[in-house]
Amino acid sequence: MGLRDKIKTPKDKGGKKKGASGGGPAPKPPSMVEILKQNKAIFDQKWKENRQNTAKLSDFEIIRTLGTGQFGRVMFVRHLKSKQPKTFFAMKILERQKVVSMMQTDHVLYEKKVLQSIDFPFLVNYRYHFKDNASLYFILEFIPGGEMFTHLQKVGKYPEVQARFYAAQVVLSFEYLHFLGIVYRDLKPENLLIDQFGFLKITDFGFAKRIDEKPTTTLCGTPEYLAPEVIKNIGYNYSVDWWATGILIFEMSSGKPPFASEDPLKIFEKIMNARVKYPNTFNPMLKDIVRNLLMPDVSKRLGSSKGGTDAVKMHEWFKPIDWMKLYQKKVTPPFIPEVKSIDDTSNFEEYDELPILELPEEIYSDLFKEF
Missing domain, CATH: 3.30.200.20 (Phosphorylase Kinase; domain 1)
Known part of the structure; x- marks a missing residue:
């Protein structure tokens, strides 16, 4: 049953639907919070x-x-x-x-x-x-459409509009998963597929875990995308997905992750130092959202601090995004892969x-x- 099926228009005393012929306001469409609650009820049933x-x-x-x-x-x-x-x-x-x-x-x-x-x-x-x-x-x-990784390698890096378009879909997906109590833990271009219409599909849930706010300590994921708290083995929750979102935005916008090396131990060392060298092509807002997502202090990290996911969505860099239209796929993707x-x-x-x-x-x- 879709969302449209769940919303019933009230009838007036004459038996006519209000709003159908000017008899009253049209029913208000569900908000994102209402959509998430409906989705969670379905999820909880399937989980059993x-x-x-x-x-x-x-x-x-x-x-x-x-x-x-x-x-x-x-x-x-x-x-x-x-x-x-x-x-x-x-x-x-x-x-x-x-x-x-x-x-x-x-x-x-x-x-x-x-x-x-x-x-x-x-x-x-x-x-x-x-x-x-x-x-x-x-x-x-x-x-x-194949993996984002393949397309990104071909072009080197994405224009800001395209990077923001993909990042916004990741944000909505994490909002949904975190609302269900699930941390994803494996964000990277290899796990992002592009459909024939140009929208993202996140795949590979091998490291996903339902934690319901309870911290976990498992060391898992791709080295370049691991958050400091994972490496420290001090216990973590949804914060690691927001850190990974910052890594993804950086990699999409520059062509490579901010912490890279052929030696995983050197990658971990760079992550712990958290010193990011931003390309000159990064404008102030792009640099600001990456900096706030790659905040070593979880209590200050965008998405994990005050405001949660809403703080991410309200960041100035995402200002061009109409979140509800994107959720409904009523926007035009900046790139459509060739699918015959x-x-x-x-x-x-x-x-x-x-x-x-x-x-x-x-x-x-x-x-x-x-x-």
Whole structure:
């Protein structure tokens, strides 16, 4: 049920809808707070569910690899049992052995719960999940525009209008996730997909965790995007997502993150020093929002201090953004990727194709019984 279905226009004594023919004011559209509350009620209901094996591998034709990771890969697949003759998805395959050896079991189980519970315009949509003897599978919507990382590498850096457009969608997504009690913890251009219309879709919820204001201490994420409190192992919450937002804005606007090195330890050292060298191309407002997001003191960091997400949205740099129109996708994106058809995968890099691992017997069945 959409938001439009939830709003009922009151009737007057004559049985006519007020506002339908000049008999009264039109119903007021829901505010963002009301939308978030409605979404949270839906989320809470889905969170209680424990759906298992909503599909199987034979339901899909595997076409090609879209990306690779530490635990497996993402494949482009066609759904063979769909009522529509051409229905395509992205299949995320996680090999059980690799997940266990890298101690990521809890993260994978959490990713399943998060994916089946969330629903937001700028977050990738979950469709199915299942498992076999060797692997775990997520079936997600296919986003044909490819990764922001690939597009950013091609152009070097984004014009300010484009960087702000993408950053605003991240802000709205974090507002939604944090309202649900979820910290994302893995923001980076590689996890931001661009759809055929030019809007963002955040993907990869392997590090997402529901904390409900309670601090967590897990060291996870991409080194260049880690907040100081994560490195210090002192306990953190949603503050780390706002720090990462500052890193993203800087990288989109300059072509590289502010703290970079081939040695992760040197990256951590630079983050702890928190000395940012701003390019001359950064105007005062762009520099100001990055500086306030990359504030080492969490109590003073934009988004984590007084005003929360509203303080981020009200920053002068975001003044051109109409937040409700953006949420409704009633704005024109500054860039639309070239997508020739619904099965066009040309915006993704080419990879060597490998067969899907098969095993005669199930491994680690107890660890993944909740998947």
